[in-house]
Amino acid sequence: MIKTLAQKELVSARRDKRFVLLGAIIVLLLMVAAVSGVVSYNQLSAERTMAQHAADHDFKSQPARHPHRMAHYGSYAFRPKSSLSFFDFGLDTYTGTMVFMEAHQQNSANFSAVQQSGGLLRFGEMTVAFVLQWLIPLLIIFLTFNTFTQEKEQETLKVLLSQGLTVAQIAKAKLQGYAQALALIIVPALLVASLLLLLANGLSADADFLLRLLIFLTAYLVYFFIFLAGSILISALNQHSRSALLLLLGIWIMACVIMPKVTANWGSLLYQTPTKAEMDATVHHAASHGMNGHDPQDKRTAEFTKGLLAKYHVDSVSQLPVNIDGLVMAEGEAYSSKVYAQEFDKLADTYHRQSSVSEWAGLLNPYLAIRYVSMALAGTDAAHYVHFLKAAEDYRYRLAQHLNHLHATQLHYHDKETRLDASNWKNYPAFTYHEPSVAWALGRHLVSVVALLLWGGLLYFFFTRLITQYFTL
Amino acid sequence: MAFVLEAKNLSKNYQDKQALKPLNLQLQPGEIYSLLGPNGAGKSTTINLFLGFIAPTGGMALINNLEVAQHPVEIKRYLAYIPEQVVLYPNLSGFENLSLLSSLAGFNYDADLLNGFLLRSGLPAEAINMRTGAYSKGMRQKVGIAAALAKRAKVLLLDEPTSGLDPKASNEFSELLLQLSAEGTAVFMATHDIFRAREVSSRIGIMKAGQLVHQLSSNELDAHQLEKLYLNYMHD
Numbered sequence: 001m002i003k004t005l006a007q008k009e010l011v012s013a014r015r016d017k018r019f020v021l022l023g024a025i026i027v028l029l030l031m032v033a034a035v036s037g038v039v040s041y042n043q044l045s046a047e048r049t050m051a052q053h054a055a056d057h058d059f060k061s062q063p064a065r066h067p068h069r070m071a072h073y074g075s076y077a078f079r080p081k082s083s084l085s086f087f088d089f090g091l092d093t094y095t096g097t098m099v100f101m102e103a104h105q106q107n108s109a110n111f112s113a114v115q116q117s118g119g120l121l122r123f124g125e126m127t128v129a130f131v132l133q134w135l136i137p138l139l140i141i142f143l144t145f146n147t148f149t150q151e152k153e154q155e156t157l158k159v160l161l162s163q164g165l166t167v168a169q170i171a172k173a174k175l176q177g178y179a180q181a182l183a184l185i186i187v188p189a190l191l192v193a194s195l196l197l198l199l200a201n202g203l204s205a206d207a208d209f210l211l212r213l214l215i216f217l218t219a220y221l222v223y224f225f226i227f228l229a230g231s232i233l234i235s236a237l238n239q240h241s242r243s244a245l246l247l248l249l250g251i252w253i254m255a256c257v258i259m260p261k262v263t264a265n266w267g268s269l270l271y272q273t274p275t276k277a278e279m280d281a282t283v284h285h286a287a288s289h290g291m292n293g294h295d296p297q298d299k300r301t302a303e304f305t306k307g308l309l310a311k312y313h314v315d316s317v318s319q320l321p322v323n324i325d326g327l328v329m330a331e332g333e334a335y336s337s338k339v340y341a342q343e344f345d346k347l348a349d350t351y352h353r354q355s356s357v358s359e360w361a362g363l364l365n366p367y368l369a370i371r372y373v374s375m376a377l378a379g380t381d382a383a384h385y386v387h388f389l390k391a392a393e394d395y396r397y398r399l400a401q402h403l404n405h406l407h408a409t410q411l412h413y414h415d416k417e418t419r420l421d422a423s424n425w426k427n428y429p430a431f432t433y434h435e436p437s438v439a440w441a442l443g444r445h446l447v448s449v450v451a452l453l454l455w456g457g458l459l460y461f462f463f464t465r466l467i468t469q470y471f472t473l
Numbered sequence: 474m475a476f477v478l479e480a481k482n483l484s485k486n487y488q489d490k491q492a493l494k495p496l497n498l499q500l501q502p503g504e505i506y507s508l509l510g511p512n513g514a515g516k517s518t519t520i521n522l523f524l525g526f527i528a529p530t531g532g533m534a535l536i537n538n539l540e541v542a543q544h545p546v547e548i549k550r551y552l553a554y555i556p557e558q559v560v561l562y563p564n565l566s567g568f569e570n571l572s573l574l575s576s577l578a579g580f581n582y583d584a585d586l587l588n589g590f591l592l593r594s595g596l597p598a599e600a601i602n603m604r605t606g607a608y609s610k611g612m613r614q615k616v617g618i619a620a621a622l623a624k625r626a627k628v629l630l631l632d633e634p635t636s637g638l639d640p641k642a643s644n645e646f647s648e649l650l651l652q653l654s655a656e657g658t659a660v661f662m663a664t665h666d667i668f669r670a671r672e673v674s675s676r677i678g679i680m681k682a683g684q685l686v687h688q689l690s691s692n693e694l695d696a697h698q699l700e701k702l703y704l705n706y707m708h709d
Contacts, residue, residue: 161526164550
């Protein structure tokens with residue numbers, strides 16, 4: 001019975017001009033978003049790879065130099081585009097893409113897309129995620145808002161019921177039929193988008209990438225199910241198509257437009273972040289309690305020198321078996337890095353608290369839940385950005401300390417003339433960034449994952465029960 | 474005598490309003506019963522009680538000796554229902570609508586049989602595969618009758634079946650009802666159409682303010698006397 005009725009819903013939907021027109025528009029938008037996304041992904045990936053190679057080449061091509069000159073010469077870390085990022089740009093548009101890595105200084109990431117583009121970006125971008133998160137729920141609403149109400153208004157529902165079907169059976173059939181109709185639009189479009197993604201990656205895909213893609217698609221299926229079951233439920237519990245449509249559109253506006261802005265603003269109000277200038281001043285002030293490798297009059301440097309002389313039982317720094325200049329640089333770097341790491345962790349924690357307001361709101365609003373899950377899987381959320389910044393800072397610190405070590409062990413005290421061989425930096429491994437695993441990514445958004453599953457599970461559980469209990473003809 | 478449709482002190486209240494006062498009624502196989510009455514008299518409420526769409530406040534409705542409230546799904550096997558507007562699924566053809574309805578009722582007929590039901594109900598052959606969005610009410614009603622035939626229903630419930638039909642379609646419809654009756658199907662219809670009711674019914678009931686105020690067999694009065702009687706009740 002359910003299968004027969006589901007088949008009728010599918011046939012009716014396919015013959016419905018609204019569905020055909022809206023479906024065609026959605027497919028077109030998905031294709032445009034996927035193609036423009038993959039073009040942008042290819043271009044940005046190529047640019048960043050080329051820029052990273054150029055920066056690495058420049059660093060490795062430096063001639064014989066004093067190691068501290070090399071520490072200030074520095075290098076660059078370019079954030080590689082995550083494979084799935086063209087599905088969901090997430091925060092990528094607003095976050096920096098390049099970090100200049102030098103001694104004593106932790107620079108912020110620069111050159112975000114929004115910095116380099118015109119005001120049009122303020123209107124949002126056409127991404128696959130935008131179509132999936134905003135437009136497909138609208139398609140579902142327009143497709144299903146009158147699925148029960150029209151049958152009530154035209155009394156076909158009574159005819160169906162008089163055939164011996166229960167309301168629960170009709171509801172399940174409608175769910176099944178509309179799911180099949182939606183699949184006709186979404187599945188081919190997503191398959192093409194996935195194929196483009198694989199092609200963009202040169203048809204090479206590791207297990208983590210495939211797992212991300214699989215979970216990404218599954219998460220969206222759960223999201224669509226929530227809207228589909230919810231829309232059919234509301235249609236069943238309303239008497240008139242107009243009231244069902246108004247209610248569903250109201251829910252969509254609240255879920256997709258108003259609530260995300262309210263929760264984001266609320267998060268910012270509750271947990272305020274310092275400006276960049278305030279952050280720099282805080283780090284600078286805290287770091288001033290440590291040694292400064294460039295200030296020989298510094299009291300802490302004097303104490304460190306005294307301790308070192310005592311350790312090696314010598315009277316002057318020139319008698320030390322190591323170059324104290326390099327050691328002071330290393331100590332100063334370690335201290336300032338520790339201070340920076342502490343302040344950065346505080347800042348990252350504040351960002352996390354801000355977004356956690358929206359994440360917890362995902363328990364009330366599945367749009368917020370899918371947004372975080374989608375960004376996490378695409379590698380474009382704040383957690384992935386922070387992960388990159390930490391990887392860049394870790395590399396910067398190791399590079400600076402490597403050069404300080406060369407300074408301390410291969411040069412004499414106050415020797416500013418000797419140049420170390422170019423092989424010292426030529427052979428130093430270049431910066432490479434490895435995206436964290438899918439488990440790490442989802443682990444940062446467990447609330448959203450649970451919210452999405454809860455919404456899906458509870459709607460599945462209550463779908464026919466609520467309809468049976470509260471349905472009136 | 475076995476009754477295929479029976480009301481035993483069947484009543485329905487909506488809050489303070491008594492939509493149906495205790496009703497006692499029996500229909501035998503092949504009988505056609507017309508329930509006359511103005512809007513709001515309780516005719517549709519009675520039909521909805523027999524369909525199990527609303528629960529009775531008192532008494533019971535029975536279809537084929539099964540209490541409707543106790544067996545809401547089982548009783549549907551024995552009845553067919555055609556609402557006033559007979560809106561079929563407009564994106565499906567008459568054939569597809571019939572195929573759907575008979576499948577849902579548990580009958581999987583081949584195409585020849587389905588076409589046979591449609592032709593027998595009077596649907597023109599060229600309309601069978603047209604989408605029903607383009608059908609007239611008379612044509613949609615014929616698909617409804619075909620569905621009742623396909624379901625082999627023992628009871629046919631009709632709500633204002635002739636309203637909006639032209640005289641030719643109305644006449645064709647009456648003939649179909651008489652055919653069904655001859656085959657043993659009991660028909661229970663709510664209607665305003667005194668003349669058509671007089672023409673096809675075995676019995677006629679007049680309902681006013683939720684109460685069955687008069688019952689008579691159709692051969693007791695001619696159409697004009699019936700109209701006079703009906704109008705008298707309406708003016709009381």
